[in-house]
Amino acid sequence: MRLLNVFTMKLEEYFGSQIPGYDILSHCWGTEEITFGDINGSTWREKDGALKIVNASFQCRSRANHQRRYIWIDTCCIDKSSSAELSEAINSMYNWYKRSVVCFAYLGDVDKDVEDEIRKSRWFTRGWTLQELVAPKEVIFFDKNWNYLGDKNTLSTLLSQITTIPEAVLANPPRHRSCSLARKMSWAAGRETTREEDIAYCLLGLFEVNMPLLYGEGARAFIRLQEEIIKETDDQSLFAW
Incomplete structure (x- = not known):
């Protein structure tokens, strides 16, 4: 660091x-x-x-x-x-x-x-x-x-x-951690990032996942984020997003 x-x-x-x-x-x-x-x-x-x-x-x-x-x-x-x-x-x-x-x-x-x-x-x-x-x-x-x-x-x-x-x-x-995935996602609703991919990357820590950054992938970054999150939980509320 x-x-x-x-x-x-x-x-x-x-x-x-x-x-x-x-x-x-x-x-x-x-x-x-x-x-x-x-x-x-x-x-x-x-x-x-x-x-x-x-x-x-x-x-x-x-x-x-x-x-x-x-x-x-x-x-x-x-x-x-x-x-x-x-x-x-x-x-x-x-x-x-x-x-x-x-x-x-x-x-x-x-x-x-x-x-x-x-x-x-x-x-x-x-x-x-x-x-x-x-x-x-x-x-x-x-x-x-x-x-x-x-x-x-x-x-x-x-x-x-x-x-x-x-x-x-x-x-x-x-x-x-006691809040549902959907509720935590709602905290990010309406927030913006300069680069499209960063709206997914900025949530990695909050959802306690790691994944490689692929700038240029666009909206695919958010799909990858969801895929990584669901590996760690059975909380289906995530798919409301």
Whole structure:
């Protein structure tokens, strides 16, 4: 697992039991994100996307009283030029969010702590952010200026209303296993991904399956997802989807 050191702002790689405690970022991608290639260079701070990296790193440092040194950010911690690495990362991502100490959810289109603005945030419409809400033990929400909005516990009623995810699951993520397959699929209804295949790939962790990524397969990805899920269960509610 590749992590960003929030003091040196350099990437470091760890494996298995050697992986240290880390925070993690959940966000919607913008037009000028800092990539793996950028973060290894010297001019990345000049890009528009740099501020998100810097502010997330600051939150990691300050909230842990300078004791936590690492954060994982998808844009710069995955070498997407490697199909093997990308496949491993997507199949591991739910567990990476689950194992994080704190997840920072950045709502880049919310500029004040108003319930209606939070409800309308694009963050709640994206496929990938579903697992990023469910999996972590602690999720802290920030507005576009990195002002604190609340956390998964204090906002649980609102979050449940927006997403239809039961408050009991938000409070205790493993309880999602007690929900039917159809109910979990319903949480993803209406969510979107940039690439067609990702609407299936973003659900791998929630349904606890692994499968190779085949970009270019289109809608076939969702069929493969269903096939993998049904191997592990006799819950026929899946076929309602």
